[in-house]
Amino acid sequence: MSFIAELWRFLRVRKKFWLLPIFVMMAMLGGLIVFTQGSAVAPFIYTIF
Numbered sequence: 001m002s003f004i005a006e007l008w009r010f011l012r013v014r015k016k017f018w019l020l021p022i023f024v025m026m027a028m029l030g031g032l033i034v035f036t037q038g039s040a041v042a043p044f045i046y047t048i049f
Contacts, residue, residue, distance in 0.1 A: 011017055036042040 007023070011019060032045065036045045
C-alpha cells in the first residue's frame with residue numbers, strides 16, 4: 001500500500017497526472033491476465049489480443 005501512496009505523491013509533486021491513466025490501464029491488464037490464467041474465460045480473452 002505504501003507503493004501506491006508514494007506513486008501518488010510523485011505524481012502530485014511532479015505534476016505528471018497524465019501518467020495516471022497509463023498506470024491504471026497497466027494494472028487492469030495485469031489483473032486481467034492473472035484472472036484468466038485458471039479460468040474457462042481464458043481462450044476468449046486471448047483472442048482479443
